[in-house]
Amino acid sequence: MAGVSAGNREWDGASYDRISAPQARWGQAVLERLELAGDETVLDAGCGSGRVTERLLARLPRGRVVAVDASASMLDQARARLGQADGRVSYVQADLLHLRPRDLAGAVPLDAVLSTATFHWVTDHDRLFANLFALLRPGGQLVAQCGAKGNIDGVISAVRSLGVERAGTWLYATPEETKKRLERAGFTDIEVWSHPEPTPFPERQVLEEFLETVCLREHLASLAPSQRRPFAGAVAAAMPEPVIDYVRLNIVARRGLGSNHD
C-alpha cells in the first residue's frame, strides 16, 4: 500500500461503478489512442471500479494490466468485475505520488501507462509525471485524460452559491502548463489539448448520486451521512440546468527511445 493514507482517499466503489457511464464513454475514446499489438504490459493509473480496465484487458489478449488505485473500495469493485482474468491482471493499492518501480515488481519497465479521469485528483503533476516516466521502458507510451482548466466551473459556482467555498481539491491544469511539465519529466512526442464535454443528466436522482459520488465527494465526507444527499440535491437545484460542464485535458506522450531506464 505504497503511501496510501486513510481519510479522503476513499470512494464508494459500488456507487461509482453504477453511475460512471460518462467516464466509461470518455475512457473508451482515450483507450483507442493507445498503440497496442496485444502482448504489452500496461498500467491503468487510477483504475477505479475497472470499467475502462476491462476494455483495456480486451485489447491485450496476450498481455497484462497492472491496475493501481489508492481506494480500497474501488479496487474491491475492480476485482469483482475483472477477477484474475487468467492471471493477466494484478491489483496494487498505492498512491500515484508515491509509486515506485519496486511496487510493480515483475511488471516494470512498462510498455504503456493509461489513465482516465484521475490525474486532476493528484495535485502535484511534476511528481506524478516523474513517477510514471520512471516506470516506462524507452519508447513506452503515456495516454491519459483528466479534468482541464475550467472543468466543472458551473458546479463549483453552484456550491459557492450555497456558502461553501471549497467543494474539493483538484488540479485542473492548462494544456500549456501540462506540456511544460511533461517536458521537464523527460517525455517526448508530446501532444496535449483540451475539449469541452458538457454532460447532461436527464434524471434528477442520477445527477444527485453522481454529484455525491464524484464531484462533491471530498466536501461531503466532512458532513454527517444524513446531510450528504440533501447537500447534493441543493447543488443540483442551484445549477442552471442538469448539465455538468466537464472540460477534458488529453495527454499523449512517450518516454524517448534514447532515455535509459533508471
Ligand SMILES: C[S@@+](CC[C@H](N)C(=O)[O-])C[C@H]1O[C@@H](n2cnc3c(N)ncnc32)[C@H](O)[C@@H]1O
Ligand atoms: C473518477 S475515478 C476514475 C476511475 C477510472 N479510471 C475511470 O475512468 O472510470 C478517479 C480514481 O482515481 C483514484 N485516485 C485519485 N487520486 C489518486 C492517487 N493519488 N493515487 C492513486 N489513485 C488515485 C481514485 O481512488 C479513483 O478511483
